[in-house]
Amino acid sequence: MSDQIILQLKGISKQFPGVKALDNVSLDVRKGEVHVLLGENGAGKSTLMKILSGVYKKDSGKIFLDGKEVEINSVNDAENLGIGIIHQEFNLLPHRDIAQNIFLGKEPTKRGPLGVKVLDKATMYSKCNELLKTVGIDLDSRILVKDLGIAQKQMVEIAKALSLANLKILIMDEPTATLTKGEIDKLFSIIRKYKSMGISIIYISHRMEEIQVIGDRVTVLRDGKYIGTVPVKETPPSELIRMMVGREITNLYKRDYNEPGPEALKVCNLSSRGKFKDVNFSVRRGEIVGFYGLVGAGRTEVAKAIFGEDKYDAGEILINGKKVKHHMPSQAVQNKMGLLPEDRRDEGLITKMLLKQNVVQASLRKVFPKGILNNKVESQIATKYITKLNIATPDENVVVASLSGGNQQKVVLAKWLLTDSEVLIFDEPTRGIDVGAKAEIYELMNDLAKSGKAIMMISSDLPEVIGLSDRIYVMYQGKIVAEFSHENASQERIVNFAIGRGDTL
Ligand SMILES: Nc1ncnc2c1ncn2[C@@H]1O[C@H](COP(=O)(O)OP(=O)(O)OP(=O)(O)O)[C@@H](O)[C@H]1O
Ligand SMILES: [Mg+2]
Structure with a gap:
């Protein structure tokens, strides 16, 4: 990394x-550095990057590239300047293939028979x-x-x-x-x-932990304001967290381990061809049972099979000792199950609808037993969760x-907390969530377990x-390969099992 400044954002x-x-x-980026942007959910990180990449127009401020002021009024402008962005939300066209997506708008051409x-x-x-090979x-x-998985x-x-020619700045x-x-x-x-x-x-x-590994300098935003820029090597994470949330978070993981119930x-011998095989496990009341594995481990x-979203070929599922078979998620919900899905934008939310409508969506029957919707009740419930989960929003009436991104996830979480499910499946519950909010969510999960949820x-x-x-x-390649209690869990041994090396440490 050199000290040469390639990009300057001024007073945006x-x-x-x-x-x-x-x-x-304001922000300076040096040539060849990994400049980390850090901040709570809603701090303004994506907005700043969308301005730089031509998605949004700034109200005021200036952008300098290589010391020259530039006007970025469209994605095209940004690309021509060598600024590429990988967005937080996927921007791919599902019904086109990988190549068509990657070369969209810049497809290679040749002269046809008629010239x-x-x-x-x-x-x-x-x-x-x-290109795919380069990326691995x-x-x-x-x-x-x-037909691709979420990681793919x-x-x-x-x-x-990375397909952008003359790439200078890559936003991730x-x-x-x-x-x-x-x-x-x-x-x-x-x-x-x-x-x-x-x-x-x-x-x-x-x-x-990633920032420590890959970052050179970190700039922290809070509530849309610039807090400061520091070198990664000389700044302990606790200091970064303090800059970000304005307070200390000492004990992130808090668990009261109680004697679990029945x-x-x-799940007995659950199998689904090509996906998973002979899966056996149980979750007792009052327990949080973690599932670790690589993407694609199943x-x-x-x-999804337990929740009735996917079929399975063999095996049994019991809820409170009673055999169940869910052909669709609504049956699982009736049996007091909830699933916070991994792919929240596609499966967890109706993004065109209002915040409050999304919150009550899986609990309509519970909230409105007579089937008559009531705006005031809807608003009250949503407001409660906005406070509880600290959702950054002007109010409950926004789409x-x-x-x-992180606040959208909190809305999905609120939706499942409201359902009063007894068995909850959380698929990557804190992905994209800032540390402050993580602490809140962990506390909430601890409370849920304490109150007897599985x-x-x-x-x-x-x-x-x-x-x-x-x-x-x-899990590894569709099978459960190890089980640990919280007392004997070791990071190294878990990873070793997850990458298929078994108990070789
Ligand atoms: N298109 C939009 N219309 C209205 N408000 C918006 C829009 N985009 C962002 N906001 C608001 O601007 C603020 C900053 O949002 P932004 O997406 O930049 O946050 P972020 O720092 O990227 O957060 P996260 O970590 O959750 O992704 C938030 O309060 C958000 O609700
Ligand atoms: Mg964002």
């Missing part, structure tokens, strides 16, 4: 209805395959995006940003949120390679799409799995 402000998203923010320009398919697919994705560029979609987004808005260890390592080696080529990376993440969920698939928690955040679980199951 942006107002949304009811929210000052950015208030006079007119036509799409050069052969070049597009061969270039795409090459082992996928055919003709696969439709809708993320890798395609990354490849798309929570690129690792949906990736696990193997893919993160791959991503980090790509980042190092681009750094060494003199490309600057602006990196947004809520994972503190088995609330029992954790989400098991959860969910206008909330920041919680199955799928998570790729190992400290979280170890810090919160009564017991931990590790």
Whole structure:
């Protein structure tokens, strides 16, 4: 990394209805550095990056690239200047294949028989395959995006940003949120390679341990305001957290381990061809049971089968000792189950609807037993959760799409907390959530367990799995390969099982 400044943002402000998203923010980025942007959910990180990449227009402020002031009024402008972005939310077209998505709007052409320009398919697919190889994705560029898993979609987004010619600044808005260890390592080696080529990376993440590994300098935003820029090496995480939330968080994982009650969920020999095999486990009342594994290990698939979202071929599911078979999620909800899905934008929310409507959506019968909706009740309930989960929003009457990524997730969480489910499956409950809010969510989960709920928690955040679980199951290639109690859980041994090395430590 050199000291040469390549990008300067000066006094950037942006107002949304009811929210000052950015208030006079300035920032310098050096050539070849990984510049981390840190801040709570709703602090303004994505908004600032959307301004830089031409998605939003700033109200005021200036942008300098290589010392020259530039006007960025469209995504095209940004791309022409060599600014690429990997968005927090996926921007892929599900019914097009990988190559069509990556080369959208910049498809290679050739002269056709009549001398007119036509799409050069052969070049597009061969270039795409090459690119995928660089990124380390082992996928055919003709696969439709809708058939990809969430981690694969993320890798395609990354490849798309890297396809930009003359790349100077690469913005990554929570690129690792949906990736696990193997893919993160791959991503980090790509980042190092681009750094060494003199490309600057602006990196947004809520994972503190990542920042230490990959970041050079960190800029902290709070409530749309610039707090400061510090070098990573000389700043302990506790200091970063203090800058970010304005207070100390000492004990992030808080658990009262009580004597668990009877088995609330029992799964016997559950199998689904090509997805998972002979899965056996139980979750007792009062327990949080963690599921750790790499992406593709089958954790989400098991959860979906239990919840009636996917079919399974063999095996039994018991709730409170009673055999159940869910053909659709509504049956699982009737049996007092709830599932916080991994892919929240697609499965957990109706983003065009209001915050309050989303919160009550899975509890309509409970909240309105007579079937008559009541606006006031809806608002009261939503307001309660806005406070409880500290959702950053002007009020309960905004469309969910206008909330920041992390705050959208809190809305899904509120929705499932409201249902009064006895068996809760949380698939990556704190992904994309800032540390302050994480602490709140952990406390809430502890309270839920204490009140006798049975919680199955799928998570790729190992400290979280170890810090919160009564017991931990590790999955590898569709099978449960190990079980740990919280007393004998060790980070190294769990990872070893998760990558298929078994108990070799
Ligand atoms: N299109 C929009 N319309 C209205 N308000 C918006 C819009 N986009 C963002 N906001 C608001 O601006 C503020 C900053 O949001 P932003 O998405 O930049 O936060 P963030 O720092 O990226 O948070 P997160 O960590 O949750 O992704 C939030 O209060 C958000 O609700
Ligand atoms: Mg964001």
